[in-house]
Amino acid sequence: MCSAPLESVNDFTASFKRLLASARDVKPNGGIEPALTTADFKGEIKAIGQKSQGAPNREYAAIETACRNIFYNLLASRSIEDPAFSEVWNLFDVLSILSDLEYCEPSLLFWLVEELLDTQTIDGCRVVFDYLDSRRERITAKHFKQKSLIILRACNELLRRLSRAEDTVFCGRVFIFLFQSFPLGDRSSVNLRGEYHVENVTVYEELPPKFEAGLEDEMDIDKGNGTREVEDGAKKAGQEPSTEQTDGSGEQIGPSSKTVKFDSQEEKPRESAPDMDTLYPVFWSLQTNFSNPTRLFDESSLQTFRSGLEATMHKFREVHHELQARGTSKLPDENKRGVKRKRIGQEDELSSSFNPKYLTSRDLFDLEISDLAFRRHILVQAxxxxxxxxxxxxxxxxxxxxxxxxxxLYSYTLNEENGKWASTVRNDIADYLQQGTEGRFYYRMVDTVLSRDKNWVHWKAESCPPIQRDPVSALDFAEAETGAQRACANKRLRPTPMGSLDLKFLTDRSDTDGMEKLKDPERYTIPTAESFRGPIGDDDFEISLAKTDEEKQLLIDARASKLWRTLRIASKGKLNLFDKIDDGNKLDALFEPEGDESKEKEVNGTEDNQEQLNRETTPLLVVTEKEPASKNRIEAVQEAPIK
Structure with missing residues (x-):
């Protein structure tokens, strides 16, 4: 910087002054907006670029020296609240244009911004961030790798100056600027080494000495209260206190020989929530484990944390029930106002109750425990x-x-007992957070954030592999589009689909037309039962000559197929003859002609048919009236048969 020739520095200083003069003409009213562009300077930017083409490193140093001289003069002569301070914003716009065109060092703009933040108060830093928010997309679009470390360093230095309790909104602006500037997969704020914020120490008041003494006295009184309460209860009931005594073995030696045991005496006493003085040091000691979870790898620390968290949960439930009872009994007018108005007020109260660091005074502890937002904040930490x-x-x-x-990755492994306890307590906390009108929505929001945080932890354990994908090329997009169109288009049938019959014979005209072959009566005329007589007989003959069991079984199956078709055809006209068929044998009755069948019926008919036949063949005897009837003079007269 100091070795740059003085003439080159003077030339660039004059060029920058001309650029600032042109900027005043474009923005006569000053202010941050609008942003200056290359077109506003009418070719003066190109003149600076031509000067820096000879020796870039030397010219970069000369440009930086000239800019710093102008920048320091502006800071010394103008306040950030002064409208004339807009020349600093114009200078930043000029540097942004030069860095995009690679006429100067890409990180020069943020070097000056970092120095500007160091020279301003908190209110002045807010104005600087107004400029950065309005130019964020423009100043981070190109050469971000050269600018990223300077941006991160400047923002972290500013966050160290800010109070998270008083400047909460401004801290949020700084974080949002960082999140929007850096890509999602950037490793700058990942904490790869897994370090914890152990510097966040929670200081709380020690237990007062008089409270310790009072606690011992109270415990002694509680030991005697058991018998006193029993004696007082007996006196109120009109009974004398028991005078029974026992010896060392436990047997009664007094006047009474009977004892009565109540069920309540055998039961274990219920757990009672600790009072506020007892809970106070236990509750705030949990913050040490929250800021450094690896302390729980020690079994004694884990057991202490378990008892402290259980006591806190017990107290939270008791406070919740007390507030519910108090709200229904002491606030009848509030219930009459309507649910909608009450719910809106609660949401406004909860949304404005953000405290990054709570006060640990014992006098405020009762009020903090009664605050729903405070209890939720502690349980989310848990x-x-x-x-x-x-x-x-x-x-x-x-x-x-x-x-x-x-x-x-830690070598410590949580045992099964502590794992079950952690799972049970987590479910209890989830049930507690879901209570109330908006409890389900609140817990769903918390659970979503914690689920996503688990994915980030897993990504960090894998050493943060890149999660940003390159844009799809035009060729790949065209191929994908063509494939999608081909998949969605109407598909033509193949000439010979897979598994289909070859139908070329329908158009084969070598001998005859294929369609004419289909018209052959043999293809659609039902055969007669007699047509299967010969094939069945052939099968019977071949079955008798079969040499192997396999050949015999094939012939038996072929004969059964033909027999089934024969019986099916014969069932339409000769069903009355099926009684003469014995299990597929003696099929001759089916194959006899109809004439022989009728003759057999005449010969072997019933007795009525036989009498009818005799009547037709026997001559009739006729007795004449002229001569007396006698056995000797009977004349046989044969007439034609009766029809």
Whole structure:
């Protein structure tokens, strides 16, 4: 920078002053908007580019020196609230144009922005971020790799100056600018080494000495209260207190020989939620585990955390029930206002109750426990830590065996007992968060964020493989489009589809037309039963001559097929003859002509038919009236048969 020739620095300084003069003509009212472009300077940008083509490194140093001189003079003579400070924004626009055209160092703009943030108050930094938000897409579009580290460094330095309690919105603006500037798969803020924020120490008040003494006295009083309450209850009931005594073995030696046991005496006493003084140090000690979860790898620390979290959950449930009862009994007017108005007020209260760091004073502890937003904030912290513990179970660790980032993989394995406890407590917290009018929506939002965070943890354990895909080329897009059109188009049938018959014989005219062959009566005329007589006889003969069982079985199957077709055809006209067929044998009755069948009926008919036949063949005897009837004079007269 200092070795740049003075003449070159003076030339670039004069060029920048002419550019700023042109910018004042374009933006006479000053301000951040609108952004300046190359067309606003009428070829003056190209003149700077021609000067820097000879020796780029030397000219880059000269441009940087000239810009810094102008920048420092503007900072010394103008305040950021002054409208004339717009020349600084114009200078930044000029540097953005030069860096995009590669006429200067790409990161020069953010070097000056970083120095500007260091020289301004918090209110001035807000104005600087107004400029950065309005130019974000433009200043990060090109050469982002050379600018990324400077952007990250400047924003982190600003976040260290900001108070997350008083400047919450501004901190959000800085984070949003970073998220929108850096790509999704960038590793700059991933925390690959898995470091925890152990510097976040929660300081709370120690237990007062008088409270310790009072606690011991109270415990002694509680020991005697059991017998006193029983004696007082007996006196109120009009009974004398029991005077029974026992010896060392437990046998009664007093006047009474009978004892009565109540069921309530055998039952275990119910767990009662600890009071606020007892819960106070236990509750705030949980923050140490939240900021450094690896402390729970020690079994004693884990048991302490378990008891502390269970006591906190017990107290939260008790406070929730007390607030519900108090709300229904002491606020009747609020219930009459309507659900819609009440719900809107609750949502506004919850949305504005963000506190990144709660106060730990003992005097405020009761009020904080009564606040629903405070309880939810603590339970969400517990959910995050419980998910961390559940990721250390043997089943969960198998899913990360193939990962390469060993810094986020721990050798500690959660045993089965602690795993069941963590799963049970997580379900209890989920049920608690779902209570209330908007509880289900709140828990669904929290669960969605935690589920996505698990995916990020898995991605980090795999050493952050690239997740950004290259855009699809025009050739691949054209091929995909053609394939989609081909798949959706109407498909033509093949000349000979797979598995189909060859139908060329229908158009084969070598001998006769194929269609004429289909018209042959033999193809559609039902055969007679007599046509199967010969094939069945041939099969019987071949079955008797069969040499192997396989050949015999094939002939038997062929004969059964022909027999079945014969019986089916004969069933239409000769069903009365089926009684003469014995299991497929003696088929001669089916094959006899109809004439022989009628003759057999006449010969072998019934007795009535026989009498009718005799009547037709026997001559008639006729007795004349002229002569007396006598046996000797009977004349046989044969007449024609009676018809």
């Amino acid at each position: 959910l995050i830590l419980l998910d961390f513990l559940l990721s250390l179970t043997p089943k969960a660790k198998k899913k990360l065996e193939h990962t390469s980032n060993k810094s986020v």
